[in-house]
Amino acid sequence: MEKPSGIFDRDYEWSQLTRFVQYHGGEATLGVVSGRRRQGKTFLLDAVCRAADGFYFAATEATEAEALRQFGTAMAHHLGEPVPRRFERWDEAIQALMLIASDRPVPVVIDEFPYLVKASPELPSLIQRALGPQGQRAGSPIRLLLCGSALSFMGSLLAGTAPLRGRASLELVVPTLDFRLAREFWELDDPSLALLVHAVVGGTPAYRREFTLGDVPRDRADFGPWVIRNVLNSGSPLFREGRSLLSEEPELRDVALYHGVLSAVAGGNHTRGGIANYLGKKSTDLGHALTMLEDVGLICREADAFHGKRSAYRITEPIVSFYHAIMRPEWTDLERPGSAAQVWERSQATFCSQVLGPHFEHLARLWTRWYADVSTLGGRRTRVASGVLPDPANRTGHEIDVVAFSRMDDGREKILAIGEAKSGDVVGRAHLDRLERTRALLMDRDERATPETRLLLFSVAGFMPQLEEIARAREDVQLVDLERLYGGS
Template sequence: MRKPDEVFDRDHEWRELVRYATTTTPGATLGVVSGRRRQGKTFLLDALVRAAGGFMFTATESSEADALRQYADALTNYLGEPSPLRFAHWDEAVTRTMALAKDHPLPVVIDEFPFLARASPALPSIIQRALDPAGQRSNTQVRLLLCGSALSFMGNLLSGTAPLRGRAGLELVVPTLDYRAAARFWQITDPRTAVLTNAVVGGTPAYRHEFTQDDIPAGLADFDDWVIRAVLNPARPLFREARYLLAEEPDLRDPALYHSVLAAIADGNTRRGGIAGYLGRQSSDLNHPLRILEDVGMVTREEDAFRSNRSAYRIAEPLVVFYHAVMRPVWGDLERAGRAGLVWPRMRSTFLSKVVGPHFESICRQWARWDAGAETFDGFPHRVAAGVVDDPAARTAHEVDVAAFGRDADGREVLLGIGEAKWGDLIDVRHLERLTHIRALLRRRDTVHADQCRLLLFSGAGFTDELRDRAAGDPEVQLIGLDRLYGPA
């Protein structure tokens, strides 16, 4: 099946869905599709169903009886039955569903499956029984796809002792668009505008069409006006979206606490101790909220590049960072229509330091891990992270924005490069000298193999001529600007 033109990117996801939906393996099969909200999972599955003539049902929050009635009505319309179908329980509904495809593969999608399973906890077991080789499975070629945005629920659906454990022939996660794909999706060709826009809306496809009605920054000169009219405008959907993202997660039962944790991280407190200090709590009090935020995909925990027992927490959704750093402190002013133009100028410096700076560092780590060409490293990185390097002689510690690790011919982990990323600073020789000093510290360690470590300088503002002259012809020093970050991989 040809991917519809209206589906942007998602080539890998489309291939996997088509492969699964058309496989001629005898019997029914199960697939699971998950991903954070607003990533286009429903759009993608709807395109698959339309192309293959399959059946799709999107669940809502409702009681079991109401859900069964909605499901029966949708199936009636699909089949063109003269009289409405009615099911007394999900056993009947699943049995009728499995009869949809007798002689050829047919995709059947149940979207927002967590809503159904929470109202009917036995439903996964009922589906498992229908997929059992001794049951209906051998008599049908239904390609069942369960889809949901509740990441913790969808992750547990196939884990441990769950009824559907080991039953799935497809486990597809639909990710957010990376920063390069996001720039193409928003049709932004200027790299600087692309970074600024990505720092606000990230790679979530719905934020362009549904939430801004294709209102795109016309260029760098239009970016501030775009933020005022499309993001800080209380009449636009993006204005309250960050709040709704938390409210839509059923596992977050204390919104005030979780908002406070996210506010601490957005303020630059990425370590557990810093978050606890910001909240005035003990570090041990954060075990549960941090774990829950990780489970729902709102926060990621990244190990320090040089200390395995130390980690940093980062917010996964840029819009949430923007909300907590820029919008939440002045929410009362922003709620009054027409005030955004007065508020934004005084919050813009906060945006650049608390939002764009860390986001640019994240983009640089993504580039080093996935897009850096062969000329960047003497090897292929398998791990890229940020970290802290102690300097005992100076009684201080140095932060490293990018640390790329690979493996040598013997399988030993080696440090391929360390990097510094500055969004608004013109990078000069002093930045190179700082990295050179940090590399010397690392080379003295027995635990880090840094003989082939290169020095990477990332900048959103450019490099001095003196630094360019110093780096010219020296493969150990790599200067990476915006053109290279957004250039061909």
């Protein structure tokens, strides 16, 4: 099946769906597709059904009886039957569904599957029974795809002792576009503008057209006005998106606590102790909240590069970080028409320190993990992290934004490179001197570091001529500006 021209990228996802749908076996098969809302899952699956003449059903929040009526109507429409089918129970509907294909594989998509299960909890068990040996022999070669945006629920469908465990032939997660693809999708030639936009809305495709009506900032000077008219504008869908993503997760019930945790992280409190102190709670009281936010994909926990038992929490959705750092503290003023420009003007320091800076550090790690080549790092990296290096002599700790590891033939780890990312400063010799002192301290405290450990300096504003001259003469010093971040290795 040829991917429709209207689908941007998603080549991998399309190839996996094509492979699943075109499997030539005569038995019914199951696939599970998940991902956060606004990533284009529905667009992708609808395109698959159109290309292969499949059956697509989008569930709604409804009672069981109403959902069955909607399902029967959609099935009759797909089969060209003049009268809607009537089902009293889901076992009847599933039995009919299993016979929808005859002499060829037919994709069948049930979108927003969690809505159906909420009203009919037995549905996964009924599908499991239909996919069992007896059901497959009596059925037809349908390619059943269950899709949903509730990540914790979709992840549990195939986990542990769940009825559908071991039944799926496809488990596909549709991610957000990475920062390079997002720049291409937004059609932004200026990498500095691409960075600013990505720091606010990330790589969610729907924010490009549906949520902004195709409004793209013309240049750096238009970035602020673009934020005001699209994100801080109470009449725009993006205005409430940062908090809507939380309310859309059915597993998250204590919304106030979850918002508090996200505000703590957005404010620079990345450890469990720091979050607890921000909220005035004990760290032991936050275990469930942190786990739930991880399960639904709103935060992630990243292990410290130098201390395996320590970790830092990071918000995964830029629009959520922006909401909690910039909008939530100013919500009263933002709801008043005409105040957005003033809020944005007085929030510049916060935006740079709590949104843009941490985001640039994250992109520096992504670049090192996925785009930096062997000649840049001096070896093949196996993982990339950040960490705090203790300095007992000076009673302090040194935050290292990027730490790249490799694994030697004997299985031991080696630190290939350490790096520092600056979103505001023009980076010069003083930054290199500091990174060299950090490397020396690291060599004293960690046998994985060597004199060959490379020094990476990332900058939004660029580099001083003296530092560029040093980098040209020294292989262990690598400078990464925005042009290299977005297009080089």
